[in-house]
Each structure stands twice: as C-alpha cells, then as structure tokens.
Amino acid sequence: MSLLHRDARQEPLAALSRFRGEFYSCLTARSDGLFELADAVLCADGPVRSLAELSLVCEHRRGHGGLYAAVARGQVNIARLQQALAAVPLPRAADGRLVLAVDVTCWLRPDAHTSPERILCHTYGRGKDQHIPVPGWPYSIICAPEAGRSSWWSGTDATPSAVDRLWQAYLRRFDIEHTFRLFKQTLGWTCPKIRSPEAADRWTWLILAAYAQLRLARPLAADLRRPWEKPAPTDRLTPARVRRDFRHIRPKATCPARAPKPSRPGPGRPPGRKNTRPTPRHDVHTVGRTDAAKPRTKKSTTPRPRRKG
Template sequence: MSLLDDAARVESLTVLSRFRTDFYACLPARADALFELTDALLCADGPVKTLVELSLAPEHRRGHGALYGALNHGRLEVARLRRTLAGLPRPRGADGRIVLACDVSNWLRPDAATSAERLFCHTYGRGKGSAQMIPGWPYSIVAALEAGRTSWTALLDAARLGPGDDETAVTAAQLREVVERLRVAGHWTDGDLPILIVFDAGYDVTRLAFLLSDLPVELLGRMRSDRVLYFPPPPQPPGKVGRKPKRGAEFKFADAATWPEPAITTHTSTARYGRAVAESWDRLHPLLSRRSAWADYPEGDLPAIEGTVVRLRVDHLPGDRDPKPVWLWWSRISATATDVDRLWQSFLRRFDLEHTFRMIKQTLGWTRPKLRTPEAADRWTWLVITAHTQLRLARPLAEDLRRPWERSARPGRLTPARVRRGFRRLRRKTPRVSHDFPRPGVKSDLMFGSGRCGDGGAWVGGAELPAV
C-alpha cells in the first residue's frame, strides 16, 4: 500500500470516527442505548429480521427492555443530526454538480390499528393492475447521487408525511431546507453549477419548480405518458386586435401528430440499453386551473411554468425487449445537446435510490419493527439512516469478506451489504463513545483515544462530554 493510499485510509477513518462522535452528541436522552442499538444494527450477522434480536449482539450491552425503552422514550436532536449529515463529504455528478433524488418509501402497518397518523400508501403488486392501498407511514427521502452505476447513495433527510399534509408543499419545504444546509456546509457556493433534483412519476414537478424557483436548483421529473402540455402563444399578427391567446398549440404525449420537429435529437450507444435516442422540445407548460393547489393563488392569470420536454427511447431493458418511451420535464429552457444527454443519464441514476430502499428494508430491517407510535418510528428511521451513512463512510476501509460462491469485487465497488460484513472490525478502530452499562456504586473507567475519564464522561477531541 502506497503512502497516498495509507493517508486516504487514515482520512476516511478520521471522518467516520468524527461522525460517530457527532452522532452520539445528537442523543440527549438514552444516548448509550440508542448508540449501541445502531452499532448492533451495523454489526449483526445477516439481515435484521426482528428488532429484539439486536439486543443479543455483543455491541448492545443492555437488555431488550432498554432497547425498546430507548426507542419509545429516548430523544434524538434531528435538526443537529441533519446538519451533521449535510457537512459530510458529498458525492457529485459527472460534471461536478450535486445531484439529489427525492422519493417516497412506505413503512406499511396494516395490522397496527392503534397506531396514529397512518395513511393509505400506494403499493405495487406483482401483476398488472394489482396495485393496492395499504395503511402505513410514508416517508419522503432525499439522497445525493453518485456518478456511474452504483448501489450507493448519500441519505440526507427523511420526513414522515402526515394525514393533513400537502405532499408537494412538504417536499418543497424539505428540499429548501436540504439545499440551505448544503450551502451552509460549503458544498454549494455562488458560481457553482445549479443543483439538479430528480423525481420519478407521481410528483407535481411543475408546481415544485414554481415553489423552488428562487433556489439555485434545476428540477427533472418523469411525467405520465397521457399528459398534455402547451407551447407558448404565437406572436400577435400586426394589426390584429382582440385578446391575445393564453397558450399555443397542444402537445399530447400520446399523439405523435401533435409533435413538431424536435429542437434537439441525440443518439447514444450504451452497453446496457442498446441505442438511446433522446428528443427534446422547448418551452412547454401545463394548463393550470384554480382548483386544489392553485385555489389560493392571487387574482390574475395563473403562471405559465415553462420547461423542456425530453422523450427517451432505448432498444431494450433488462427483461423487456420492447420498452416504452420515458417522458421527462426539465425546469429550464433552451437546452443544448449536452444538457439533453446529461438529463436522461441523471434520471437513470435516480434508480440507485431504489437500491438504497431495498438495502435499508431488507438488510437493515427499517420496516421490520412493530412500533406503535409514529415518534418511535421516526427515531428508528434516523438510526437506520445513521447506520447507512456509517457504511458509506466505511466504504474505502472495508475488506471484501465475500462468501465462497461470490465473485471478488473491485476496489471501491463493494456493496453496502458487503461493507456491513466487516464493520465489526472497523468499529474497533474508532474511538469508544458509549459508556459501560451503569452499575450502582461502581464508576466506569473508560479509555477514549488518548483521554482517560473515570466519572462517566468521555473525552471527544479534547473536550469532555457529560454522561447522559
């Protein structure tokens, strides 16, 4: 190993250790139990099936009663933890800009009749037309995406949607706060490329673009194939009197006869999808009406929220030889050929967030616990996000502890599940933060780095943290 590689590993271990210390500082009550529960989540063998089994992990030095007591009655300073997450090193897109993805993932609780603030969550079935609405807690998740094919994302925020919430308004407020925290942390400064935020279908991306128009962001969202948008009105002929039309010609996604010649067409050869053809049309906006979200808009004409429409076609998808085109709407106009290729490639990176959802649900057991209160569910959700973040920070340090039937992974290409296999070894190299289990009349004699503390506190970077 070269000196450069050794220095990089030391820096990665320093960042991981600092994050663990900062996370502990975000726990004002039941800190040791919550911190050790997170370590048990990271070090447990195999996927998490039940919450109570985590109390058997060596890293959790308390009983199962303390585990449930911490989730039900502990405290976590979410605002402080959000600032800590925003301050960590950020992945960026191929052109150096920050790319965020936002999506909703559901914690289904159909059997929790006494649990408060459940909503009917849309879930997809295995067959066509088999979607269902099941009671549960939906969470809006924001993550930063990497460049290239990967199963890693950097989770930044989670917000549970309540029964009376306007999903678009909540998402806009959530994204506004995330962008502001990134600016405060120094990840975005004046003169940098705008932050690109990617959405899947189901979001009102045009309304989000209107609500976030004052931020340095671009929005890219998928639209249903039955949408109808409009071009701007044509110029008024000289000498013609009367009211100017409010909109121009229709653009029906399902009717090719309404499509004029695309402004830009690009062709790209890909190894996974064959030939990718992207066509774009400029300055298209939806027709708004004074109902629901726009009912309280001030008097006067509703805004024309213009953007660029991109139609993407590929030769084939995995398991689908005749894929349907994908329609995208971008919140900027006058796109170049470089912009069009960047947009559809960034949209494909949005599916990396689906890998993260599968990881935190199937391996970390996010939706496994049968918690009664939404407050406990929020607390557990943030512990899972913290655990996933530690895996991401440990990624450059982890060894490839592969099974005999698994292929070797290239350096830096370990999946989150394979990084988790070796986290127990990495944990021993980080400073000890949590205290020994308190026993009446016995004081703990702890070692934390080079500082020694025997009164229940811990030395963190030269400063002493009081016992909680």
C-alpha cells in the same frame, strides 16, 4: 502494511470517528442505548429481523428491555443530526454538480390499529394487477446518488439528446429503489412493530445514521465476498459488503457510549390484574363507492317448464 497505505487509511478513519462523535452528541436522551443500537444494526450477522435479536449482538451491551426503552423514550436532536449528515462528503456528478434524488417510500402497518397518524399508502402489484392502498407511514427520502449508473438527470425539452437523457434517467431511477431495499431488507428499517410515529421517526434517523457510517467506512473495509461473488475494488463496494467488515472497523473508531450500569427488571403487572388503560384505536378506513349498489336478484330455484308440441 506499508506506511503509505497506513496514512491513506488515517483520514477515512478520522472522518468516521468525527461523525460517530457528532452522532452521539445528537442523542439527548437514552444516548448510550440508541448509539449501541445503531452499532448493533451495523455489526449484526445477516439481515436485521427484529429489535429483540439486536440485543443479542455482542456490540449491544444492554438487554432487550433497555433497547425497547431507548426506541420508545429516547430523544434525537434532529436539526443537529441533519447538519451532521449534510456535512458528510456527498458524491458529485461528472461535471462537479451535486445531484439530489427525492422519492417516497412507505412503512406499511396494515394491522397496527393502535398506531396513530397512519394514512393510506399507494402500493404497486400487491394483488393480481391491482394497486391496493395500505395503511402506513410514508417517508420522503433525499439522497445524492453517485456518478455513473447511480446518477440522475432531468430535462424538459423534446430534442433527441434530451430524449436520450430522459431514457437514461428512467433507467437510473431504480438506484434509489436499491437503497430502499437495503434499508428494509438488510438494515431492518420496517421490521420493528413500533406503535408510535415518534418512535418510528427515531428509528428511521438511526438507520440513516448507520447508512452514513457505512459510506464513511467504505475506504476502510475489506472485501469479504462470498465464494460466488465477483471481486470489487474498494471504491465500488456495496453497502452490504462494507457492513460485513464493519465489526472489524468499529474497534478502531470512536465509541463514546458508556458501559451499562447494573440494574434489575421491574416487577411488571401483578398476576391476575387486568389492563385498566386500553390503548385507543386509530383505524384507517378506505373510501367506499358513492354510487348505490344494485339490488341483487335472487335466482329462482324452480326449473323452467319443458316446451311441448
């Protein structure tokens, strides 16, 4: 490796280390467990399927009990984390403007009857030409797309040039949908069966911090492509490709999480004792039809007499 190439990698590595240190400072309770959980999301082999499987990743040095305790009882300074995420260099449009995209995606929890604050979320195509409302937690995401195909454009006039820009913006609106797909299918955002909305928000902020680290690590990542994938330059690597090499980048960056202390699991509920504190239910009901249902007439089983003559 040449000295020029080594110097070019020092600045992105320093930016990644600064963000990781600031991210650790935003974790005010169960900070070590939450920080290593985010590293497990970034270093896991393949898509994240469950929280318990993340405890088996070598970068996560705690057990599955500590992992669930960090998600359930950890604390995140959201205001400080928002400032840390906003301080990450954001992509600009071709003319230097900062273009922000806002969209809503839902964490569907139709069977979580003990989870509060669920509302009916509008879904598309979950039946045969049907848009069925499903209980869940909606989230509003703000992002700054890159220039080119991932940028957005807005216009209100009806000139031919504006119509062309609106058509291009309509085609580019699916870029943020790819981000939602990465969150849900690769980083495992909606995979955990979390009961409380506070824990769901905590897990969501961890996913956003992990995604910011992927963006900062893109200049440092090698293209570990599959045999059927085309080569891509470093500045055009997808987040999924950067994630494949994050395990090799992590040892070079700052890791402020401390080693776990030896402990023993608790005794748990004694055998044979029933649960005396059942969790309250929070059912979400759909609005029924307001018009009175027509009475159903019972079909006669007596056959009609045959006409004669």
